[in-house]
Amino acid sequence: MKVFTRFFGCALLLICFYACGEDEGLDLDGSEISISDIAGSWNATRAVFDIAGSGASMAIDVVEQGGTVTLVIQSNGRFTLTITEMGEDPDVSTGQMSFDEDLLVVEFDDSPGDDEFFSIQSTANTLSISGPAEFDLDGDGTDDPARAELDFERT
Numbered sequence: 385m386k387v388f389t390r391f392f393g394c395a396l397l398l399i400c401f402y403a404c405g406e407d408e409g410l411d412l413d414g415s416e417i418s419i420s421d422i423a424g425s426w427n428a429t430r431a432v433f434d435i436a437g438s439g440a441s442m443a444i445d446v447v448e449q450g451g452t453v454t455l456v457i458q459s460n461g462r463f464t465l466t467i468t469e470m471g472e473d474p475d476v477s478t479g480q481m482s483f484d485e486d487l488l489v490v491e492f493d494d495s496p497g498d499d500e501f502f503s504i505q506s507t508a509n510t511l512s513i514s515g516p517a518e519f520d521l522d523g524d525g526t527d528d529p530a531r532a533e534l535d536f537e538r539t
Contacts, residue, residue, distance in 0.1 A: 410461070410480070410482045411483050411484070412460075412461055412482060413483060414484075414485060414486055414487070414488070415483075415485045415486045417483070417486075417504060417506055419457065419459065419461045419482070419483075420459060422457055422506055423458060423459045424457060424539075425454070425455075425456050425538070425539045426454065426455040426456070426457070426511055426536035426537065426538055427454055427537055428446070429447060429536065430445060430447055430448070430533070430535040431445060431446040431447045431451070431467070431533075431535075432444070432532070432533045433446070433530045433532050434521075434530060434531055434533075435521055435529065435530045442521045442522065444519070444521060446467060446468075449469070449470055450470035451468050451469040452466075452467075453465070453466070453467050453534065453536075455536060457481065461480050462481075463481050463490075464478050465478075477493075477494070478492070479492040487501045487503065488501070488502040488504040489502075490502060490515075501515060502514060502515030502516075503515060508538070509537060509538045510536065510537060510538070511535075511537075513532070513536075514534070515531070516529070516530075517529075517531060518530060519532070
């Protein structure tokens with residue numbers, strides 16, 4: 385009976401080890417696009433952040449205002465997004481990308497466990513991503529909840 389108990393205990397431990405070690409929902413392939421399709425370096429041609437307030441709308445296109453936005457995506461889904469507004473220091477965000485069917489799932493390193501969902505479209509040399517963001521739209525030094533629409537070209 386001791387041998388069976390030890391075997392069962394070891395088997396249970398191995399099952400827990402493998403189950404806990406699996407990527408929870410980390411899928412590098414979406415229903416129509418995969419991380420391997422978008423891996424590489426991208427420069428934004430348009431980077432609009434907007435928010436609708438009570439009857440009024442506020443929007444900023446970082447690129448149109450002389451800033452830059454770059455995105456580097458590794459083949460394992462790790463990414464670095466750098467937003468540099470004209471005359472400002474770069475704002476660098478890193479994290480992990482994956483897919484939930486046709487939605488791009490982003491987990492930022494500074495918010496572990498807090499997934500954001502984005503729509504995504506891509507060709508061989510273009511990439512468009514839109515979804516939730518935080519951005520200081522009114523210039524008061526505090527990020528506001530916003531929506532991002534980012535259009536990139538492959539570099």
